[in-house]
Amino acid sequence: MNDDSRPAAVRAQNVVKSFGSGDTQVTVLKGIDLDVYLGELLLLVGESGGGKTTLLSAIAGILDIDDGQIEVLGVPLSGLPSSKRTSFRGQTMGFIYQQFNLLPALTAAENVAVPLFIQKMRRPEALRRARAMLERVGLADRTEFVPKNLSGGQQQRVAIARALINEPRLLICDEPTAALDGPNGQKIMQLLREVGRSPDRCVIVVTHDSRIFHFGDRMANLTDGRIVNIEHIPQEGTA
Amino acid sequence: MNYVALKMLFGDRAKYLMLLCGLSFAVMLIVQQGSIFWGLMMWSQASITNVNVPIWVTDPGIAQVDEVKPIADTAVDRVRSIDGVEWAVPLYKGLLRARLPNGEYHQVTLTGLESATLIGRPAEVLEGRFEDIRQPDAVVLDQWAVERMGGPTVVTVGTIFELNDKLARIVAIAKTQKSFTNIPVVYTTYERAIHYVPRERRTLSYVLAKAKDEIPVEDVIRRIQSQTGLGAFTAEGFGMKTIVWVLKNTGIGINFGTTILLGFIVGMAIAGQTFYLFTVENLRQFGALKAMGTSTLTLARMIILQAFTVGLTGYGVGVGLATLFGFLAAHGGNLPFAETWQLLLLVLVALLAICIVSASVSIIKLVRLEPGIVFR
Numbered sequence: 125m126n127d128d129s130r131p132a133a134v135r136a137q138n139v140v141k142s143f144g145s146g147d148t149q150v151t152v153l154k155g156i157d158l159d160v161y162l163g164e165l166l167l168l169v170g171e172s173g174g175g176k177t178t179l180l181s182a183i184a185g186i187l188d189i190d191d192g193q194i195e196v197l198g199v200p201l202s203g204l205p206s207s208k209r210t211s212f213r214g215q216t217m218g219f220i221y222q223q224f225n226l227l228p229a230l231t232a233a234e235n236v237a238v239p240l241f242i243q244k245m246r247r248p249e250a251l252r253r254a255r256a257m258l259e260r261v262g263l264a265d266r267t268e269f270v271p272k273n274l275s276g277g278q279q280q281r282v283a284i285a286r287a288l289i290n291e292p293r294l295l296i297c298d299e300p301t302a303a304l305d306g307p308n309g310q311k312i313m314q315l316l317r318e319v320g321r322s323p324d325r326c327v328i329v330v331t332h333d334s335r336i337f338h339f340g341d342r343m344a345n346l347t348d349g350r351i352v353n354i355e356h357i358p359q360e361g362t363a
Numbered sequence: 364m365n366y367v368a369l370k371m372l373f374g375d376r377a378k379y380l381m382l383l384c385g386l387s388f389a390v391m392l393i394v395q396q397g398s399i400f401w402g403l404m405m406w407s408q409a410s411i412t413n414v415n416v417p418i419w420v421t422d423p424g425i426a427q428v429d430e431v432k433p434i435a436d437t438a439v440d441r442v443r444s445i446d447g448v449e450w451a452v453p454l455y456k457g458l459l460r461a462r463l464p465n466g467e468y469h470q471v472t473l474t475g476l477e478s479a480t481l482i483g484r485p486a487e488v489l490e491g492r493f494e495d496i497r498q499p500d501a502v503v504l505d506q507w508a509v510e511r512m513g514g515p516t517v518v519t520v521g522t523i524f525e526l527n528d529k530l531a532r533i534v535a536i537a538k539t540q541k542s543f544t545n546i547p548v549v550y551t552t553y554e555r556a557i558h559y560v561p562r563e564r565r566t567l568s569y570v571l572a573k574a575k576d577e578i579p580v581e582d583v584i585r586r587i588q589s590q591t592g593l594g595a596f597t598a599e600g601f602g603m604k605t606i607v608w609v610l611k612n613t614g615i616g617i618n619f620g621t622t623i624l625l626g627f628i629v630g631m632a633i634a635g636q637t638f639y640l641f642t643v644e645n646l647r648q649f650g651a652l653k654a655m656g657t658s659t660l661t662l663a664r665m666i667i668l669q670a671f672t673v674g675l676t677g678y679g680v681g682v683g684l685a686t687l688f689g690f691l692a693a694h695g696g697n698l699p700f701a702e703t704w705q706l707l708l709l710v711l712v713a714l715l716a717i718c719i720v721s722a723s724v725s726i727i728k729l730v731r732l733e734p735g736i737v738f739r
Contacts, residue, residue, distance in 0.1 A: 186654060207658060214656015225651040229374015230367065241364055242657050270374075 132195075133294055133326040134160040134183055139192035141178055152178045154349035155192070162293070165320030165327040167340035167357075175349045176330045177298060183328065184217060184296050185209040197293055214242050218287030220316075222299035224279045226271040232258060232282045233267040239290045257285040261315060277308030284315055295319055295327040301336055313339040364657065368665035371645060372672060378641060382673050383680065385637035389630030390681025390710060395688055396626045397706045400619045402699030407609045408602035409542035410472075413505075414454065414483040417580055419601045420570035420587055423594035427608035428601060429544070431456050433565035434593065441591045442570045447583040451572040452477035455556040461512075461549065462525040469512050471547045473526065475556025483571055484537070484550065491520045491535030496552060502531045505539040508547030526559045541697075543609070631713060634677070635721040638670055642725035650732055663726045667719075674718035678711055 139156040142149050152175045160166045168176050181187035183194060185201045194201045197216055201209060218239075226235045236254035241247070255267045261281040271279050280300060287295055297316060301309030313329075313336045320327035320341070329340065337343060337357065344354045373379055405412070410428045411419070420442050422432035442451040455475030462468055476483045476496075484493055489506055496503050504518065512518045522533045526549070539548060551559070557566050570593075574583035580597055587595035596604065610616030642649075649662055686702060693700030 184654070210653070210656055210658055212656075213654070217656075219651075219654055221651070225647065227367070227371060227374075227648050227651070229370045234367075234370065238367060238652070239655050241367055242652070242655060242661075247366060 130161040130163065132159040133162045133197055134158070134328070135193075135195040136179070136183065137193045139179070139182060139194060140190045141175075141182060141187065142190055152349055153182070153189070156346075156349075156351055158344060158351055158354075160326050160328055162326050163321065163323045164341040165317055165329060165339060167337060167343040168328060168330045168346060169332065169337075169343055170346035170352075171348075172332075174346045176346050179346065180296055180298055180328065180330055183294075184219070185213050214239065215290070216293050218290060218292035218295045220280070220283050220287050220295065220297040220300045222302045224271070224276075224283045224303070226279055226282060226286075228271050231268045231270055232263060232274065232278075232285075235271070235282055236285045236289050238286060243290070254285070254289060257289050258282070260288075261285045275308075276304050277311065280304060280308070280312050281315070284312065288319065293325050295325065297327065297329040297331075299331055299333075300329060301331065301333050306335060309333065309336060364652075364661050364665055365668055367652075368668045369672065371648065371665075372669045378644070379673070382637050382641050383677055385633045386673060386677025386714070387680040387684065389634045390678050390714060391684040391688075392626045392630045392681075393623070393710050393713075394682055394685035394702065394706065396619075396623045397710070398685065398689055398700050398702040399698070400623055401703060401706060402693065402701040403543065403615065403619070404606045404609065405701045406541055406699050407543040408605045409540045410456065411598050411602045411605065413485055413539045413548075414474075414571065415486065415598070416483060416571040416573065417598055418572040418574065418584060418587070418595060419598065420451070420572055420591070420593050420595045421568065423588075423592065425594055427605040429456075429605075430608075431568045433563065434567050434570075435565055436567050438567055438591065438593060439570050442572055442587055442593075445583070445586050445590055447575055447578040447586060449573045449575045450480075450482075451570050452480055452482045453553050453567050454483055454569040454571050455553050455560075455566060456568040457556075457560055458546070459526055459549075459560060461531070461547070462528075463512060463517060464522065464524060465513070465517060467513070469547060471508065471526075471549045472542075473556050473559060474548055474550050475553040476550060478552035478554060485539050487538040489536045489538050491533075493535050493537060493550075495534035496550060498532075498534060500530045500532045500555075501534040501551065502526075502555075503535040503537050503550040504533055505537050505548040505550075507539065507541055507545060508549065509536055511545065511547045527561065529559055531559070541699075627713070631717045634674070634714065635717045638673065638718065638721040639724055641669075641673075642666060642722075643728070646728070646732060649729055653729075653732065659730055662729050666722050666725050666729065670718040670722035670725075671715070674714050678714050682707060682710075 136156050136158040139153050141153040142151040144150055156179060170176055182189050189202065199212060204212060233251050233254045236257055237250040240250035240253060258264060258267050261284055263278060263281055266274060266278060300312055304312060316327050317339045319325055340357050342354055342356055345352045408428060422434055425432050439451055439453050442448055457473055459471055459473045460468055461471045478497055493503055495501055509515060509518050520533055520535060524531055574580045584595040587593060652662060689700040689702055692698050
């Protein structure tokens with residue numbers, strides 16, 4: 125699957141992951157080979173239960189794999205102890221979830237600042253940078269709102285700001301538009317597209333939403349634990 | 364991340380108030396029940412507290428202060444003769460029936476004090492002069508006696524009533540601690556007390572004594588025991604002996620102990636379970652923090668901070684409510700309520716222990732928490 129000369133942000137080789145044991149053992153990932161390059165937005169699609177979220181968790185270093193190897197930005201994740209992996213994740217990755225996973229008690233600015241709090245940045249500075257980031261995603265007038273007072277699209281934009289505040293090189297998105305209506309989903313994907321175009325970053329998006337396929341650079345189809353095909357998506361004006 | 368932990372705790376007001384109410388209620392229940400129990404125990408040794416002397420000498424087989432076992436009158440001089448005793452005086456204590464001017468009968472505890480020194484007299488006098496007890500037929504009542512005998516309209520300074528068909532004239536009303544049995548206490552001189560009660564071969568109930576300042580009380584007590592063969596106790600020791608007797612020989616120990624134990628278990632179970640549920644409900648949020656790179660150690664510290672913050676707040680509110688109850692309900696000594704620092708410390712330690720346990724259980728859950736929960 126290594127069909128590109130660009131540097132790989134993520135390199136998965138023969139990744140195998142099973143759950144359960146004995147007769148009830150289910151192999152979810154059956155030898156995945158996948159490279160994701162800097163400067164691209166990769167869409168990961170496929171039927172439900174095909175292993176997309178499992179692969180995403182493995183790439184994030186959240187889930188241990190049974191066999192194979194995953195390198196993120198040149199670092200083999202399976203070789204890192206759990207605490208180092210957690211720290212590496214905090215420094216290099218950003219996450220966007222289907223359900224946003226904002227902390228309900230915190231304001232939008234505080235939510236965005238959480239990754240900076242984790243890095244032990246002082247609160248006033250963290251909040252200043254969070255407000256600036258919220259301005260970038262078009263929420264300058266919502267910085268002190270708690271999530272319940274924001275619309276779904278606004279909440280997802282807060283989640284994106286939170287994911288970007290640490291300037292992560294790898295952005296992992298799980299169904300980022302599933303809880304949004306069409307126009308809001310398009311806006312969110314536009315934002316992610318801009319992030320993905322940055323030459324030192326890449327974005328992986330798991331999605332079922334065919335309305336956003338055109339935002340991707342490539343689309344990998346994961347079915348029954350295997351990548352069945354990867355296709356380049358023609359960009360507007362380049363097809 | 365302490366800021367985030369506290370915002371998570373205080374942010375959801377409904378959950379936080381529920382948690383705080385559970386903990387406060389638990390603490391209040393334990394402190395209130397414990398204070399009532401200990402107040403009751405204090406009442407059981409009121410005879411010792413009210414007399415307020417350091418050494419009690421009596422029959423060695425005595426079980427508790429209200430179970431009088433008379434000793435020979437010579438005991439006073441024998442105690443006085445022991446090296447290290449500064450002074451020793453006789454005390455009469457016994458039950459007698461009083462007949463009021465309105466014809467009513469009341470059982471009273473007659474307390475006879477040595478007339479020269481009046482050692483053992485109550486410290487505070489509400490009405491009249493205690494020294495007038497030396498006048499002919501004079502007696503002093505405690506305020507509970509006035510209450511039990513019909514109030515100030517029936518019994519007051521100047522009222523004359525009968526003790527064993529002999530005249531007794533009230534010259535003062537003294538303030539004392541209420542006793543367990545709440546039998547009215549009538550004070551008089553030792554000699555007159557002997558005059559009031561039916562003739563017996565032995566009339567001396569107790570010898571009250573004090574050790575010389577430079578000699579430890581325990582040494583003097585040992586000397587009294589070995590040289591007279593009598594039982595000698597410190598006031599604290601005699602009080603504790605009385606409490607132990609009450610606990611062993613009445614249903615109070617088991618009944619109240621069960622109530623307190625249940626209150627303690629229920630209270631602590633509420634506290635632990637409430638906090639555990641709070642953490643479980645926030646697991647997804649903790650999972651998100653873990654996925655974002657928060658170490659398990661940091662998350663554990665956040666949970667401990669939350670547990671101790673809510674625990675200490677609940678402790679403060681609970682103790683405050685229990686104290687308020689004590690102030691309102693037990694004000695003036697009408698209800699037994701003794702909120703001691705030992706009880707407060709015990710409850711604090713227990714509460715912190717339960718906070719640590721519930722936080723630990725939550726932390727174990729957190730350690731096992733797969734951050735992938737956030738992808739579901």
